[in-house]
Amino acid sequence: MSDPRSVLRRRAALLPPVLLLCALPFYLDAFWLRIGLFSMAAAVGAVGLGLLSGTAGQLSLGHAFFLAVGAYGYVWLAGEPGPGLPPAVAAVLAVLLAGAAGGLFSPVAGRVKGIYLGVATLALVFLGHHVLLTADSVTGGFNGRSVPPLEVGGFAFADSGPELTVLGVPFGAEERLWYLGLALFALTWFTARGLLRGRPGRALAALSDSETAASVMGVHVARYRSAAFVVSSMYAGLAGVLLALSFRRVVPDYFSLALSVDYLAMIVIGGLGSVAGASAGAVFVTALPLLMTRYADQLPLVATPGSGGGAIGPTEASRYLYGAAIVVILLRAPDGLHGLARRAGARLRRRRRATGPPGTGAAPIPAAGTDPTDPTDPAARAKEHTP
Amino acid sequence: MSGFLDNLLNGLAVGSVYALIALGFVTIFKASGVLNFAHGSLLLLGGYLVAVLHDDLGFAGALAVAVLVTAAVAGLLDRLVLQRTGGSDPHAAHVQTIVTIGVDIVLVTDLARRIGGDLLPLGDPWGDAVTDLGPVTVADSRVAAILVSAAAIGGAFALFRFTSWGLSLRAAAEDAEAAALMGVRLNRVRTAAWCLAGGLAALAAVFLVAFPAPGLERTTGQIALKAFPAAILGGMASPVGALVGSMLIGLTEAFVAGYQSDLHVLGEGFGDVAPYAVMVLVLLVRPAGLFAAKGTARV
Numbered sequence: 001m002s003d004p005r006s007v008l009r010r011r012a013a014l015l016p017p018v019l020l021l022c023a024l025p026f027y028l029d030a031f032w033l034r035i036g037l038f039s040m041a042a043a044v045g046a047v048g049l050g051l052l053s054g055t056a057g058q059l060s061l062g063h064a065f066f067l068a069v070g071a072y073g074y075v076w077l078a079g080e081p082g083p084g085l086p087p088a089v090a091a092v093l094a095v096l097l098a099g100a101a102g103g104l105f106s107p108v109a110g111r112v113k114g115i116y117l118g119v120a121t122l123a124l125v126f127l128g129h130h131v132l133l134t135a136d137s138v139t140g141g142f143n144g145r146s147v148p149p150l151e152v153g154g155f156a157f158a159d160s161g162p163e164l165t166v167l168g169v170p171f172g173a174e175e176r177l178w179y180l181g182l183a184l185f186a187l188t189w190f191t192a193r194g195l196l197r198g199r200p201g202r203a204l205a206a207l208s209d210s211e212t213a214a215s216v217m218g219v220h221v222a223r224y225r226s227a228a229f230v231v232s233s234m235y236a237g238l239a240g241v242l243l244a245l246s247f248r249r250v251v252p253d254y255f256s257l258a259l260s261v262d263y264l265a266m267i268v269i270g271g272l273g274s275v276a277g278a279s280a281g282a283v284f285v286t287a288l289p290l291l292m293t294r295y296a297d298q299l300p301l302v303a304t305p306g307s308g309g310g311a312i313g314p315t316e317a318s319r320y321l322y323g324a325a326i327v328v329i330l331l332r333a334p335d336g337l338h339g340l341a342r343r344a345g346a347r348l349r350r351r352r353r354a355t356g357p358p359g360t361g362a363a364p365i366p367a368a369g370t371d372p373t374d375p376t377d378p379a380a381r382a383k384e385h386t387p
Numbered sequence: 388m389s390g391f392l393d394n395l396l397n398g399l400a401v402g403s404v405y406a407l408i409a410l411g412f413v414t415i416f417k418a419s420g421v422l423n424f425a426h427g428s429l430l431l432l433g434g435y436l437v438a439v440l441h442d443d444l445g446f447a448g449a450l451a452v453a454v455l456v457t458a459a460v461a462g463l464l465d466r467l468v469l470q471r472t473g474g475s476d477p478h479a480a481h482v483q484t485i486v487t488i489g490v491d492i493v494l495v496t497d498l499a500r501r502i503g504g505d506l507l508p509l510g511d512p513w514g515d516a517v518t519d520l521g522p523v524t525v526a527d528s529r530v531a532a533i534l535v536s537a538a539a540i541g542g543a544f545a546l547f548r549f550t551s552w553g554l555s556l557r558a559a560a561e562d563a564e565a566a567a568l569m570g571v572r573l574n575r576v577r578t579a580a581w582c583l584a585g586g587l588a589a590l591a592a593v594f595l596v597a598f599p600a601p602g603l604e605r606t607t608g609q610i611a612l613k614a615f616p617a618a619i620l621g622g623m624a625s626p627v628g629a630l631v632g633s634m635l636i637g638l639t640e641a642f643v644a645g646y647q648s649d650l651h652v653l654g655e656g657f658g659d660v661a662p663y664a665v666m667v668l669v670l671l672v673r674p675a676g677l678f679a680a681k682g683t684a685r686v
Binding site: 320 | 422424468471472480481482484485486488489490491492493496497499500609612615616618619623656657659660663664666667670671674
């Protein structure tokens with residue numbers, strides 16, 4: 001792919017952010033940790049949607065439904081009205097359940113293409129919401145259900161259980177869940193990148209560019225579309241489990257169409273077809289309303305929540321901002337935050353090369369590793385397929 | 388028996404309102420290839436304008452202003468935002484579809500903030516009056532909905548069929564490149580299509596919130612989403628299909644709501660989500676919709 005030195009350099013570049021993320025619970029209080037936790041859960045879901053909408057070019061507005069299947073699946077499987085399975089088993093089964101739900105929809109998802117699927121998946125959100133409200137015995141109806149804490153081998157990801165203090169910092173629910181979220185996010189990151197860079201990713205990118213060309217090259221169109229849908233719903237299920245654990249209570253109204261639109265906003269703002277972009281978009285869309293609520297009294301033009309009278313509250317302000325962000329990004333920079341970062345990086349490298357001593361970097365520009373259109377980058381690769 | 392006729396009339400009335408929305412949706416799709424997810428917010432805008440203006444201008448004046456303003460907003464949205472997005476990208480229509488979602492977020496947030504938790508009356512002349520038609524009693528607003536929708540839809544079809552704009556639209560939908568070579572100004576044709584759709588949406592808003600609905604509320608735009616299944620059922624690019632789809636959706640909704648006591652297995656309020664169930668069932672059998680021609684891929 002590229003020379004081993006640049007791979008090593010890229011791996012090493014991952015190390016500082018990972019260390020930073022691991023160290024954060026020792027310095028931040030519960031409010032910030034909760035923001036991080038929600039962001040990580042959202043990132044897991046957004047990466048899943050990115051696989052489907054960004055790479056395979058299948059618009060889905062049904063993501064909220066699969067998040068709900070994951071969340072409610074976990075709560076029911078591990079909870080009191082329900083089989084009461086060990087929570088860890090319930091979590092795994094909930095993810096599989098979300099995948100199965102995606103599989104059941106695959107006769108539609110495999111054959112309806114592109115933006116049409118967006119409208120078809122609207123049905124999932126509304127029908128799902130209806131089921132959540134009416135199937136009282138499983139979902140608890142309008143008031144929802146409380147979420148049993150996750151326990152693995154006697155270690156609870158909650159405030160209960162034996163007290164835990166690491167390096168003088170008491171580890172409550174937020175700190176414990178932070179590491180769980182981090183582990184699941186890492187799992188998502190590496191599996192999704194593996195999928196995107198391997199055979200499935202190339203097949204999906206080819207499919208979204210030209211269905212005819214892809215099928216002539218031997219890509220089984222319906223099978224790959226359904227598979228992308230199933231994998232994406234499994235990521236959504238995982239995100240749903242993580243969200244349920246962080247909220248500690250699940251209610252039907254959270255899993256509305258607005259949530260699906262939020263996830264779509266995440267991947268568009270982050271840049272379609274990129275795992276890092278989806279994660280960045282998830283942090284942006286999730287953290288923005290929470291931060292604005294917290295600092296509402298210090299922000300100009302934003303009223304504190306509950307002041308009423310048609311004033312712009314923090315939730316509204318953040319929705320204006322990211323609604324506008326979608327429009328502006330697609331107008332000015334269609335590859336989103338990820339593309340902006342990549343171009344800024346390339347410019348920086350060019351400048352360094354220009355000012356650096358002659359002969360060290362200026363001469364062999366066409367070397368594989370220094371190509372500005374990074375061959376490992378899915379967005380750039382997608383362009384190669386374009387006729 | 389009278390229950391059946393009641394449901395039938397209700398279904399036709401609701402279906403004809405959905406038809407106004409779905410027809411706009413299909414017109415936009417034919418002209419620009421964009422699925423307009425901002426259609427619900429345009430409708431909410433139209434309804435909001437009528438609600439705010441009817442005290443000063445009277446109902447008819449307010450409706451006229453609302454239709455014109457909403458049409459203008461839709462046209463400007465297309466001219467100033469959508470036509471500048473996507474560029475020469477072969478997937479430009481997809482990108483523009485996602486842009487409409489962004490526009491929808493902004494518009495709905497703003498209108499919902501202005502409407503707040505209120506129910507705004509539109510001041511329509513029908514009020515809660517009813518008429519006896521033989522064995523059935525029907526709300527005047529329902530009759531008005533059917534008549535006005537029929538007139539508006541007839542007008543729109545006449546536009547498609549008999550005007551040069553309609554001819555350009557059909558030519559552009561058939562083959563945009565060939566139409567452009569024949570001197571069709573694609574940009575103008577598509578902006579006009581957006582204006583027409585916006586006007587129809589504003590008109591639909593009035594009947595969507597008229598009696599027996601309680602009034603305009605912040606979630607009215609979401610009710611309009613039910614016209615999406617109608618358009619999809621008809622196959623997206625077919626105005627006739629949109630009409631049939633709308634009637635199907637309207638009748639389904641009315642009958643499920645009417646016979647709810649016999650259908651309690653499905654849970655309370657299933658009528659509201661029944662259109663989506665119908666859509667999924669139809670898509671299972673015919674993924675391209677009921678009226679779509681079998682697509683051929685040209686290489």
